[in-house]
Structures are given as C-alpha cells and as structure tokens.
Amino acid sequence: MTRRSTDGWVPEGTPLDTYREGFVPKQNRPRLAAGADVFTMACERMAYVLDTHDKALVSFSGGKDSTAVLNVALHVLDHEPSLRRHLPLRVVFFDEEAIPQETEDYVRRVAQRDDVALEWYCLPVQHRNACSRTSPYWWPWAPEDEAKWCRPLPPEAITTLPGFPIWPPQERLTIPNINGLIAPPPHTTATLMGIRAQESLIRAHAVRLRPVDNYIVKYSITKGRQAAAYDGGNVWKAYPIYDWRTEDVWAATRLYGWDYNKAYDLMEMAGIGPSGQRCSPAFGEEPLQKIHVYAQCFPDVWARMSERVPGIGAAYRYARTELYGYGGKPPKPDGQTWPAFITHYVRKHGTDVQPKVAARIADVIARHYRKTTHPILPQSPHPDTGLNWSFLLTIAMRGDFKQRRQESNQLMARTAAEHWQRYTTELAQLLTDGTTPAELGHPRPLPTDAHAIVPDQHKDTP
The missing domain is CATH 3.40.50.620 (HUPs)
Incomplete structure (x- = not known):
C-alpha cells in the first residue's frame, strides 16, 4: 500500500x-x-x-x-x-x-x-x-x-x-x-x-x-x-x-x-487520522486515549494486552471519561475547599506514588505564586501563569508522571486581554457569592475589586 x-x-x-x-x-x-x-x-x-x-x-x-x-x-x-x-x-x-x-x-x-x-x-x-x-x-x-x-x-x-x-x-x-x-x-x-x-x-x-x-x-x-x-x-x-x-x-x-x-497502513484503513496513529503501548497517560485503536486494528496482540496490566478492562471502557480525567471532570462538593478536593484524588493513587503526585502539584502552585499574588480560580486560567484548579484536578487524577501537561499551555487559545476578561469575570462572581480565600486555597485576602487587578495595557483592550 x-x-x-x-x-x-x-x-x-x-x-x-x-x-x-x-x-x-x-x-x-x-x-x-x-x-x-x-x-x-x-x-x-x-x-x-x-x-x-x-x-x-x-x-x-x-x-x-x-x-x-x-x-x-x-x-x-x-x-x-x-x-x-x-x-x-x-x-x-x-x-x-x-x-x-x-x-x-x-x-x-x-x-x-x-x-x-x-x-x-x-x-x-x-x-x-x-x-x-x-x-x-x-x-x-x-x-x-x-x-x-x-x-x-x-x-x-x-x-x-x-x-x-x-x-x-x-x-x-x-x-x-x-x-x-x-x-x-x-x-x-x-x-x-x-x-x-x-x-x-x-x-x-x-x-x-x-x-x-x-x-x-x-x-x-x-x-x-x-x-x-x-x-x-x-x-x-x-x-x-x-x-x-x-x-x-x-x-x-x-x-x-x-x-x-x-x-500505519492498518490504522489508516481503519479511518484513524495521522495524529492518532501510534505504535507504542497504549498503557501510558496520553496513549490511553487511543486504547481502542489496538482492539480495532491489532486484535491478536490486543487479546493479550487486555489481560496484561491491572486496570486495563476499566481503561478500555472508561479511558475517555471523567473517571480518568478526560472529557468532563467530577464537580467539587459544596462546602469542600479546592485543596481538600485535590487531596482526595491524590490519595486515590498508590501510597508509593502519592508523594510524587503531591510534589508535582505543590511545584505548580509554587510556580504560580512566584509570578503573581492573585488567587487560583476554579475554571479560568490565570493570564500570567495559566493555572486554575481544574488543571490541578487533572494532574491529581492522572498523575502526569512525565510532566507532559503544562499550565502555560492553557493560554494558547486566547489573547491576554481575553484571558484577563475571563479571569476577572469569574473572580467577580466568586466575590459576589462570598467565596472565602480558604475555599480557593489562597494564602491572603481576596482582591476587593476584581477588575482593578487588570494590567493597564489590557484594561481598554476589547
């Protein structure tokens, strides 16, 4: 071919x-x-x-x-x-x-x-x-x-x-x-x-x-x-x-x-586009999304793969769902702080790797506060760091042992002005709802005026 x-x-x-x-x-x-x-x-x-x-x-x-x-x-x-x-x-x-x-x-x-x-x-x-x-x-x-x-x-x-x-x-x-x-x-x-x-x-x-x-x-x-x-x-x-x-x-x-x-010919004949064509094992964090490709294109090796590692059966069924941190994510329960919610998912990992996942999350948070004193919000990436609690939840659920996911990647799709508008809009709503610093894991009082924190060069930018 x-x-x-x-x-x-x-x-x-x-x-x-x-x-x-x-x-x-x-x-x-x-x-x-x-x-x-x-x-x-x-x-x-x-x-x-x-x-x-x-x-x-x-x-x-x-x-x-x-x-x-x-x-x-x-x-x-x-x-x-x-x-x-x-x-x-x-x-x-x-x-x-x-x-x-x-x-x-x-x-x-x-x-x-x-x-x-x-x-x-x-x-x-x-x-x-x-x-x-x-x-x-x-x-x-x-x-x-x-x-x-x-x-x-x-x-x-x-x-x-x-x-x-x-x-x-x-x-x-x-x-x-x-x-x-x-x-x-x-x-x-x-x-x-x-x-x-x-x-x-x-x-x-x-x-x-x-x-x-x-x-x-x-x-x-x-x-x-x-x-x-x-x-x-x-x-x-x-x-x-x-x-x-x-x-x-x-x-x-x-x-x-x-x-x-x-x-590659088998995957192309199966209708899998070039970006989805992988020949490496499907058990890793990113390849897991393509696990169905093996079952579809390589049934002989899949027959053995389906029993090779713990959790493979659940991954085949649910790898692209919120159970594995893809697609939607589980909502944070009311009354629980974001740090506690993240810790809940870190503790689902084995005891030998929990410290590694926790250290990764702590490093990302520390990197955020080295750049800004602004709080980490649930959904909107901070315009200077790209960090939000949704990103940290993904890390807590998947592990991201190879650190292939970076918070700064979340800033690619929009301009800085658009990110500031999104961030301040969510922050303003949180202030209206009476959200406390503790709920956001923020070490200091929240800003009293969300829009006042926007840098001058972005305040009048549409």
Missing part, C-alpha cells in the same frame, strides 16, 4: 515543502523560512552531529519519526565518506512487548540491513501504567509475568545489560535512564531521536532554549540517586528532524522509497 501525506497522494519528485499549504499544526505555531526544505536541513544537522561526536546511535522505536531519523542518518553516511566511521550505524530498539506484530516485522527488516547494527533489547524497563492508580507501573518482559507476555520473546532479544537491575522490580530503570549504560564513557555519544516540535509544546520548548545548536540537548539522568552510577556525562540527545511536520515524514517516505511500519 502506498502511503500518503495528510493532504493527499504524494507524487514522485515533489519537494517536501509543497505539502504544507493548508496544513494546520496542533498548536497553530508559525515557522520561519530557513531557505531550504526540511530534508536538506535535517541532513545538514545530521552531518554536524555525526562529525562532532565520537559515536552515534539511533534511538529506534519502529515508528514513523525514528524511521525518518534512521533514513536521514543513512543517507548522510552514504554521501559523506569522512563520516563512514559510524557504519554500520548503531540502532538501539527497546521492545516494549505490547506492540503490533507489524512493528516486530519491520524492526526485523531493519536489522537485516548491511549498513545497520541493530541491538534488540527486551528488558523489564519501568513503564507508566495509567490504567490503574494503585498499580502505576508495569515492566515489559518482566520474568515474573512471563505467562502474561503479549508476544513470544523474539529470537534476536537481548535480555541482559551490564548495570541494569532485574531485581527487585522497583529498582528497574526507565528507558531514558539506560542511556548511560548503552553509551558509557569516555566516548562522546549522540543519541539520534525522532523528537518533533509539532508533537507538543514541551517538545517545541526543548528546541527553543538556545539560539545555536538548539537541536542538541545534554542528556541527564532523571533519578538523582542513580546519576552517579549511570550518567557518565558523555551522552547528548540530537533532534535532527525537530521542525518536520507529519506530512513531511510521509512525503519523505514516499519520495525516497523508505521502508516503514505497515501498522
């Missing part, structure tokens, strides 16, 4: 930039013209990274974005003789077990290439299980769960890694924390990743931190006590396709005849 871009079928010989007209990115963020198409720019970045690092590896998932990174890297190595010390190109694949058979087949085809040296890891790495608040983690290929594995262990599987703890389960590392093990000192190593700014504001911010080499990010361990043991300070993350859009990825796939994961 021939893949197509989001705008239509991609004919041979068409520049990638042709298929941008009319495409609206998720957050409607403008891009500046760079004087070259995205493929050329990606190749230039790739050549720079390969030239300035001792070693390189592709962090490969079998998805469309890591496919683009892999092929850009191989294209550069084929055309730059001075960089061929990186051949065969090291490709690292962490098999997450609950994946379609089409993904396994595609990874195997990649592994058979002469210019690729693929390492196929089947390790019980720590993953988020958002299906259950009391069992917040799961471990693919965990030896204690062998009877529940979603697929047979692939013959290529690497099941041990020096320094990776198998027992006890709570000591097992996440995939990001393994980077220091697969790329130890003294060599500098670039991990080539398919991170694209279009996917989220967090990813967009990651490539806006520096004006030069903004697509190269220092790797750091995420668990402090493991840093000394596993972070050698020699690993960097590189995002050579960070400015690509979804249609760029598929246009390049068609134009250059790249092989790809045929799971």
Whole structure:
C-alpha cells in the first residue's frame, strides 16, 4: 500500500515543502523560512552531529519519526565518506512487548540491513501504567509475568545489560535512564531521536532554549540517586528532524522509497487520522486515549494486552471519561475547599506514588505564586501563569508522571486581554457569592475589586 501525506497522494519528485499549504499544526505555531526544505536541513544537522561526536546511535522505536531519523542518518553516511566511521550505524530498539506484530516485522527488516547494527533489547524497563492508580507501573518482559507476555520473546532479544537491575522490580530503570549504560564513557555519544516540535509544546520548548545548536540537548539522568552510577556525562540527545511536520515524514517516505511500519497502513484503513496513529503501548497517560485503536486494528496482540496490566478492562471502557480525567471532570462538593478536593484524588493513587503526585502539584502552585499574588480560580486560567484548579484536578487524577501537561499551555487559545476578561469575570462572581480565600486555597485576602487587578495595557483592550 502506498502511503500518503495528510493532504493527499504524494507524487514522485515533489519537494517536501509543497505539502504544507493548508496544513494546520496542533498548536497553530508559525515557522520561519530557513531557505531550504526540511530534508536538506535535517541532513545538514545530521552531518554536524555525526562529525562532532565520537559515536552515534539511533534511538529506534519502529515508528514513523525514528524511521525518518534512521533514513536521514543513512543517507548522510552514504554521501559523506569522512563520516563512514559510524557504519554500520548503531540502532538501539527497546521492545516494549505490547506492540503490533507489524512493528516486530519491520524492526526485523531493519536489522537485516548491511549498513545497520541493530541491538534488540527486551528488558523489564519501568513503564507508566495509567490504567490503574494503585498499580502505576508495569515492566515489559518482566520474568515474573512471563505467562502474561503479549508476544513470544523474539529470537534476536537481548535480555541482559551490564548495570541494569532485574531485581527487585522497583529498582528497574526507565528507558531514558539506560542511556548511560548503552553509551558509557569516555566516548562522546549522540543519541539520534525522532523528537518533533509539532508533537507538543514541551517538545517545541526543548528546541527553543538556545539560539545555536538548539537541536542538541545534554542528556541527564532523571533519578538523582542513580546519576552517579549511570550518567557518565558523555551522552547528548540530537533532534535532527525537530521542525518536520507529519506530512513531511510521509512525503519523505514516499519520495525516497523508505521502508516503514505497515501498522500505519492498518490504522489508516481503519479511518484513524495521522495524529492518532501510534505504535507504542497504549498503557501510558496520553496513549490511553487511543486504547481502542489496538482492539480495532491489532486484535491478536490486543487479546493479550487486555489481560496484561491491572486496570486495563476499566481503561478500555472508561479511558475517555471523567473517571480518568478526560472529557468532563467530577464537580467539587459544596462546602469542600479546592485543596481538600485535590487531596482526595491524590490519595486515590498508590501510597508509593502519592508523594510524587503531591510534589508535582505543590511545584505548580509554587510556580504560580512566584509570578503573581492573585488567587487560583476554579475554571479560568490565570493570564500570567495559566493555572486554575481544574488543571490541578487533572494532574491529581492522572498523575502526569512525565510532566507532559503544562499550565502555560492553557493560554494558547486566547489573547491576554481575553484571558484577563475571563479571569476577572469569574473572580467577580466568586466575590459576589462570598467565596472565602480558604475555599480557593489562597494564602491572603481576596482582591476587593476584581477588575482593578487588570494590567493597564489590557484594561481598554476589547
């Protein structure tokens, strides 16, 4: 089956930039013209990274974005003789077990290439299980769960890694924390990743931190006590396709005849749009919304997935409802303060992760009060911080362990003047209703005049 871009079928010989007209990115963020198409720019970045690092590896998932990174890297190595010390190109694949058979087949085809040296890891790495608040983690290929594995262990599987703890389960590392093990000192190593700014504001911010080499990010361990043991300070993350859009990825796939994961064809035939097409496990906080895709498109693996983690049955039925913090949210009972209401949902999590969720909420609140003395309202995001209690309720219900949700994202849809109008209107109504500071968790008296707090530059703005 021939893949197509989001705008239509991609004919041979068409520049990638042709298929941008009319495409609206998720957050409607403008891009500046760079004087070259995205493929050329990606190749230039790739050549720079390969030239300035001792070693390189592709962090490969079998998805469309890591496919683009892999092929850009191989294209550069084929055309730059001075960089061929990186051949065969090291490709690292962490098999997450609950994946379609089409993904396994595609990874195997990649592994058979002469210019690729693929390492196929089947390790019980720590993953988020958002299906259950009391069992917040799961471990693919965990030896204690062998009877529940979603697929047979692939013959290529690497099941041990020096320094990776198998027992006890709570000591097992996440995939990001393994980077220091697969790329130890003294060599500098670039991990080539398919991170694209279009996917989220967090990813967009990651490539806006520096004006030069903004697509190269220092790797750091995420668990402090493991840093000394596993972070050698020699690993960097590189995002050579960070400015690509979804249609760029598929246009390049068609134009250059790249092989790809045929799971995408099944999802497209099922009527699932490009933004909803994912090949990763569906147990995480964000993928959970697409859990029905597995049941629809990959019934064989779904038959095993449906019994793999605690809470999967409830998640399949209710993942897109207020039970999991999507769609509507439960109303706060009258007479209960917002902090108490939030605490009620934090305590629904397992005792081992409650402190993590509570600390995340406390950090967000502290960030708000570092910027303003105004109260946090139930529904209206504060115009300077984006925070409201509804956002905190979402964090309390879901956990947001990877901090993919940021309060500032709530300010994208309206102008500052519109946010001030919305905020002051709700505050005025709360003052009329006699709402107390305690109900809003506010540490000082509420403003007596809601509209007086509006900055001068926004007071007369329609």
